[in-house]
Each structure stands twice: as structure tokens, then as C-alpha cells.
Amino acid sequence: MQGSDVLVMMKEQFDFRHFTICQSRCAMKVGTDGVLLGAWAQGGPRILDVGTGTGLVALMMAERFPQARITAIDIDEDACQQACDNVLASPYADRVEVVNRSLQQFACAGTVERDRPIVFDAIVSNPPYFSDSLKNPDKKRQVARHTDMLSYRDLFAGVTCLLAGDGVFCMIAPSTELDRILTESYIQGLSMISRYAVKTTPDKLPKRYLLAFSPKRPATVDVRTVNLTERDGSRSEWYRNLTDNFYLR
Numbered sequence: 001m002q003g004s005d006v007l008v009m010m011k012e013q014f015d016f017r018h019f020t021i022c023q024s025r026c027a028m029k030v031g032t033d034g035v036l037l038g039a040w041a042q043g044g045p046r047i048l049d050v051g052t053g054t055g056l057v058a059l060m061m062a063e064r065f066p067q068a069r070i071t072a073i074d075i076d077e078d079a080c081q082q083a084c085d086n087v088l089a090s091p092y093a094d095r096v097e098v099v100n101r102s103l104q105q106f107a108c109a110g111t112v113e114r115d116r117p118i119v120f121d122a123i124v125s126n127p128p129y130f131s132d133s134l135k136n137p138d139k140k141r142q143v144a145r146h147t148d149m150l151s152y153r154d155l156f157a158g159v160t161c162l163l164a165g166d167g168v169f170c171m172i173a174p175s176t177e178l179d180r181i182l183t184e185s186y187i188q189g190l191s192m193i194s195r196y197a198v199k200t201t202p203d204k205l206p207k208r209y210l211l212a213f214s215p216k217r218p219a220t221v222d223v224r225t226v227n228l229t230e231r232d233g234s235r236s237e238w239y240r241n242l243t244d245n246f247y248l249r
Contacts, residue, residue, distance in 0.1 A: 019090040041170035044121025055083030062092035
């Protein structure tokens with residue numbers, strides 16, 4: 001990871017300390033964005049992971065929040081099957097459910113438990129993020145990376161429908177998409193509670209943002225600028241403290 005802008009593991013298996021991610025059938029592999037989100041996002045008793053892919057973020061949330069039950073959804077059938085396999089091979093199989101469904105379908109399904117609609121205390125998403133760029137010729141990577149199948153408007157509409165009144169929605173996105181995201185969050189009545197500008201190194205501009213929103217307006221917003229590595233290429237103290245519990249030593 002030292003000196004790399006984005007951690008993308010192209011091998012078929014990535015071993016974390018307490019679970020393994022197999023990813024041969026998934027368009028999007030284990031990368032820095034997912035690891036950051038899974039290690040940073042706020043949780044609660046019931047968590048929804050939107051666009052779970054390999055199941056990485058869902059498993060990280062299950063590890064961080066031992067009392068939580070996690071529902072992980074994805075539109076891609078192969079990804080869901082791989083996520084199911086990863087969950088079943090993990091210590092958290094009894095608390096993570098994988099559902100092959102889009103957010104739009106899931107939000108409209110009227111999912112109920114004990115005759116009451118299910119709402120989530122926390123929702124997390126490493127969503128498709130490219131709006132205007134050239135599309136990848138690989139159809140699965142196109143769905144995973146571009147907002148055609150899940151626009152920011154649909155994302156925030158679904159979140160608003162499924163999030164508890166005092167819940168928190170956490171996501172990660174490229175800096176180029178920040179204005180679009182803030183606009184849609186405002187339209188849906190969500191307030192920003194945290195904004196972390198993430199730099200690769202101290203000398204570079206932020207490439208991504210970790211963002212948290214809630215229906216409940218905060219007294220103050222947690223705004224920070226952090227970096228993944230130091231100038232010598234070593235992991236920053238912030239990144240090391242955030243992720244050390246997951247990486248093998």
C-alpha cells in the first residue's frame with residue numbers, strides 16, 4: 001500500500017485479519033474506498049449496505065459493531081453470490097444477509113418486520129460514482145462505476161425512505177462529485193454531519209470525500225482534511241489507526 005494512490009487488489013482473494021474476501025466474480029475489487037468506508041462509517045443495531053459488491057463493507061461493519069444486523073444489497077447477481085460465499089465463510093454469517101435487489105426495488109418493496117416497515121439506524125454506500133466520464137466497455141464494471149443504474153437522486157431518495165429519524169447515512173465519493181451529492185442531500189432534507197477530505201499525500205488535493213448525513217440537523221459539522229500517506233510514502237497515523245484492526249500484520 002505504501003506510495004499507492006488507490007489500493008486495488010486484482011488477485012482473486014484478499015485476506016483480512018478476521019475474514020477473507022474472494023472477488024473473482026465481482027466487477028469491483030477490494031480497494032481503498034471500500035476499506036476507508038467500512039473502517040470509518042457510523043453504525044447501529046440495524047445497518048444497510050447499498051451496493052455491497054464483494055460484501056467487504058458489510059463484513060467490516062459486522063466486525064466493528066458486534067450487536068448489529070446487516071442487510072447487504074446489490075443489483076448484480078454474481079456479486080451477490082460471491083458476497084454470500086464471503087459472508088458464510090466469515091465469523092459473522094448469522095448477522096449479515098445478502099439480498100439481490102436494487103436500492104430502488106428494496107425501498108419500494110415495503111419490507112416489513114412484525115407488521116412495521118423496517119428502517120435502518122445506519123446506511124452505508126460506496127456507490128457508482130461517475131456521472132459524465134466515458135463508460136467502461138465491461139458491462140458489469142459500467143453498472144458498478146457509473147450512476148446510470150443508481151443516480152445520486154435515487155440514492156438519496158432511497159436513503160431518506162429507509163433511514164431512521166435519528167439515523168446516519170455514510171458514503172465515499174470522488175471530489176469531482178461533491179457538489180452533486182450535496183445538492184441531492186439538500187433536496188432530500190438530509191443534513192451533513194461529517195465531511196472528511198481525503199488526500200493521497202499531504203501535498204495533493206483531495207481525491208475523495210468521506211461524508212455522513214442525517215435527517216437530524218447537528219449542532220456542529222465534523223470537517224477535517226486527512227491524508228493516506230506521509231511524504232515518505234508510509235501510511236499516515238490517521239489511516240493506520242483507522243485500518244490496523246483489519247489488515248494482516
